[in-house]
Amino acid sequence: xxxxxxxxxxxxxxxxxxxxxxxxxxxxxxxxxxxxxxxxxxxxxxxxxxxxxxxxxxxxxxxxxxxxxxxxxxxxxxxxxxxxxxxxxxxxxxxxxxxxxxxxxxxxxxxxxxxxxxxxxxxxxxxxxxxxxxxxxxxxxxxxxxxxxxxxxxxxxxxxxxxxxxxxxxxxxxxxxxxxxxxxxxxxxxxxxxxxxxxxxxxxxxxxxxxxxxxxxxxxxxxxxxxxxxxxxxxxxxxxxxxxxxxxxxxxxxxxxxxxxxxxxxxxxxxxxxxxxxxxxxxxxxxxxxxxxxxxxxxxxxxxxxxxxxxxxxxxxxxxxxxxxxxxxxxxxxxxxxxxxxxxxxxxxxxxxxxxxxxxxxxxxxxxxxxxxxxxxxxxxxxxxxxxxxxxxxxxxxxxxxxxxxxxxxxxxxxxxxxxxxxxxxxxxxxxxxxxxxxxxxxxxxxxxxxxxxxxxxxx
Numbered sequence: 001x002x003x004x005x006x007x008x009x010x011x012x013x014x015x016x017x018x019x020x021x022x023x024x025x026x027x028x029x030x031x032x033x034x035x036x037x038x039x040x041x042x043x044x045x046x047x048x049x050x051x052x053x054x055x056x057x058x059x060x061x062x063x064x065x066x067x068x069x070x071x072x073x074x075x076x077x078x079x080x081x082x083x084x085x086x087x088x089x090x091x092x093x094x095x096x097x098x099x100x101x102x103x104x105x106x107x108x109x110x111x112x113x114x115x116x117x118x119x120x121x122x123x124x125x126x127x128x129x130x131x132x133x134x135x136x137x138x139x140x141x142x143x144x145x146x147x148x149x150x151x152x153x154x155x156x157x158x159x160x161x162x163x164x165x166x167x168x169x170x171x172x173x174x175x176x177x178x179x180x181x182x183x184x185x186x187x188x189x190x191x192x193x194x195x196x197x198x199x200x201x202x203x204x205x206x207x208x209x210x211x212x213x214x215x216x217x218x219x220x221x222x223x224x225x226x227x228x229x230x231x232x233x234x235x236x237x238x239x240x241x242x243x244x245x246x247x248x249x250x251x252x253x254x255x256x257x258x259x260x261x262x263x264x265x266x267x268x269x270x271x272x273x274x275x276x277x278x279x280x281x282x283x284x285x286x287x288x289x290x291x292x293x294x295x296x297x298x299x300x301x302x303x304x305x306x307x308x309x310x311x312x313x314x315x316x317x318x319x320x321x322x323x324x325x326x327x328x329x330x331x332x333x334x335x336x337x338x339x340x341x342x343x344x345x346x347x348x349x350x351x352x353x354x355x356x357x358x359x360x361x362x363x364x365x366x367x368x369x370x371x372x373x374x375x376x377x378x379x380x381x382x383x384x385x386x387x388x389x390x391x392x393x394x395x396x397x398x399x400x401x402x403x404x405x406x407x408x409x410x411x412x413x414x415x416x417x418x419x420x421x422x423x424x425x426x427x428x429x430x431x432x433x434x435x436x437x438x439x440x441x442x443x444x445x446x447x448x449x450x451x452x453x454x455x456x457x458x459x460x
Contacts, residue, residue, distance in 0.1 A: 006087055009067040010045045013058055013089065020048040031072050031090040032083050037336035037386060038422060041083040043070060043090035050095050052168060052176060052207040058091060059205065060174030062451055070453050071201040073143030074116065076135075078339050079420030081147065081200050085455045091205060093142055099123045100208065107213045108165055108182055113142025113206050120211075129213045132157035135416065136322050142206045148198030150416035152321070155241075155374025156248040156280070159416070160197055163212045167196050169204035172447035182210060195442075200418055201453040203446045217280035221290050222249075222314040223307025225297045226272040230254070230357070232300040233273045234350035237373045239296050241346065245289050247374060249278035254357070256368035257324055264327035265320035275373075276321050277307075278314070321370075328368045328381055335383040338395060340422070342406035343377040343415025352409055353378060356402055363394045377415035404429070419457045427458070 014021045022028070023045045033040025049055050062069045068088025075082065084090060096112035099120060103109065104127050111120060118138045120131050133144060135151040143149075145167065150159040157163065166180035179192035196204055227233040233252055240247055253261070258271050275297075279289040286309070294305040308314055320327070329337055344352045353369060360367045360380075371378025380402060384395045403413045403426050413419075413426040428436050440458045443450075450460045 005065040006044050006067045009061050009065045009089060012061050013045070013047055016057055017047055017049075017054070020050075022046045022048070028090075030075070031092065034075065034077055034080060034082065035337075035339075036078050037338045037384060038080045038083075040080075041085045043068075043084035044087045046072075046090045046092055048092045048095055052170065055091060055093075055170045055205055055207050056174055056176055058089060059170050059172065059451075062089060063172060063174055063449060066449050066451060068451050068454050069205065071142070071146065071205045073114065073140035073146075074138065076137035076139045077143065077147060077420065078417045079414070079422035081418060081420040081453075081456060083421060085421070088451075093140065093207070096142075096207065102127060102129070102213075103182070104129060106182065107215075108210060109213055110208060110210045111141050112208055113140060113145075115141050117141060117144065124213065125216075128216050130216050131163075131211055132214055133160055133163055136325075141209050141211065145197050145206055145209050146199065146201050147418040148416070150372065150375075150377065152249045152251055152318075152372060154372055154377075154416075155250055156246060157214065161194065164193060164197050165210040165212060167193055167206050167210070168208035169196055169206045171204045172449065172452050177204065180210075198418070200420065200456055202443060202457050203452065205452070217286075219283040219286045219309060220248075220278060220280055220311075220314060221286035221307045221309050222276070222278040222317055223290065223305055224269060224317065225275045225277065225293075225302050225305040226270040227275065227297070227300065227302035228272065230273045230353050231350040232302055233275050234346075234353070234373065236275065236293075236296050236300045236302060237349070238346055239299075240293055241374060243292070243296075245292055246279070246281065247277060247289070247293070248280040249276065250372075250374040251276040251321060252353075252369075252371040252373040252378065253321070253324070254369045256366070257328065257370055260324070260327035260331055260368065261320045264330050265316075265323055267316070267320055275302075276317065277305075278318075283309075324368075324370050325381060328383075332366060332383040335385050338382040338384055338399070339379060339417075340382070340399060340402070341377060341379040341415050341417045342402060342411055342413060343375065344406050344409045344411030346373070346376040348409040348411070349373060349376050349378070352405060352411070355405060356380060359398055359401060363398050365391075365394055365398060367398070372415070375415070376411065421456055424457065424459065
């Protein structure tokens with residue numbers, strides 16, 4: 001049931017936005033359910049905003065009436081980040097899709113939160129620049145900042161944490177804050193940018209993002225290399241990193257993914273644990289790096305490492321990798337997908353993946369594994385028939401063991417998906433009671449009425 005205060009908030013926002021506030025059931029459902037099997041919770045209304053000022057007005061109304069406000073980008077998150085368990089207003093930022101400025105000399109840009117990573121790179125292409133963070137989905141830059149997203153290029157270019165220079169955000173009291181200027185570094189006061197990056201809309205609603213840019217490499221070489229085992233592939237990764245070979249992407253896919261790629265993307269890879277790699281640099285540099293990696297792979301019993309520099313060949317290869325979710329899903333008709341991720345020190349990666357594969361086999365579950373192995377991050381996509389109570393129980397059990405295994409190896413419950421609602425229960429295990437208590441104090445200080453994306457990260 002909608003509370004009276006929410007009814008009043010809907011009425012006041014409707015007066016401000018007109019038909020850009022929707023209470024249609026289909027729109028509300030879309031804005032309350034992410035791409036996994038986790039049950040959603042629709043908001044009471046969805047506001048389609050066009051400016052920071054409109055977000056500020058909505059948050060001010062909701063603060064006065066103590067109505068929840070949930071930011072929404074493109075809906076590609078995977079841990080229930082934008083569900084509305086307490087109802088309220090979903091603020092859809094997708095129409096805030098303008099690239100506000102590009103400073104080519106300084107290698108930075110400022111964009112509205114709804115700009116997607118692909119749209120930004122199309123805008124930058126003619127300037128010889130690109131934005132490297134690639135989580136797979138065509139996510140919004142604001143959403144990527146809010147979830148501290150990462151992806152296939154993180155081993156060379158870092159995550160959103162390293163590539164966000166500043167933010168403009170609407171805080172819980174309706175005030176607008178800009179966290180920093182365009183300087184590449186600063187020691188001036190608390191690092192408000194890093195506080196909001198990864199806060200998942202619980203401390204402020206991000207409306208603009210200043211990002212780092214990079215020059216498009218002269219040469220890009222991409223290829224694949226099969227290995228006899230997960231351990232051999234991981235050892236090749238470790239040697240590559242330790243030798244300082246500047247690999248831009250290094251992705252591990254297991255046999256199940258290779259089978260799915262071959263069927264879905266119509267490619268012909270050897271069915272074995274496989275590394276997808278990419279090198280950036282000069283033509284001579286990428287050739288040398290590719291040859292060095294090929295030698296490492298051969299030492300580990302892998303290979304051959306075949307690589308391409310033509311853009312159409314590279315794109316075809318990486319499109320197969322980006323379609324991994326849909327490829328495996330096509331093999332599991334009638335089942336729902338439960339995608340999750342963990343991250344461990346790279347030296348423990350093979351051990352963690354091998355133990356997880358053994359757990360999957362013992363549990364009788366289908367859970368293909370893919371990983372951004374250059375930084376120890378891997379994903380498991382668990383498939384489940386929700387009507388099968390026993391299978392649901394087995395999936396939930398394996399999910400919890402996976403997280404506990406990663407944390408026991410001095411890793412984390414999530415390398416890039418974020419906490420949302422899905423992983424709240426594991427924060428104390430990872431950070432300790434005192435660490436979570438400090439997070440709770442920060443939330444209470446910045447959002448005392450608990451209106452910003454309530455029920456996520458920490459409970460109040």
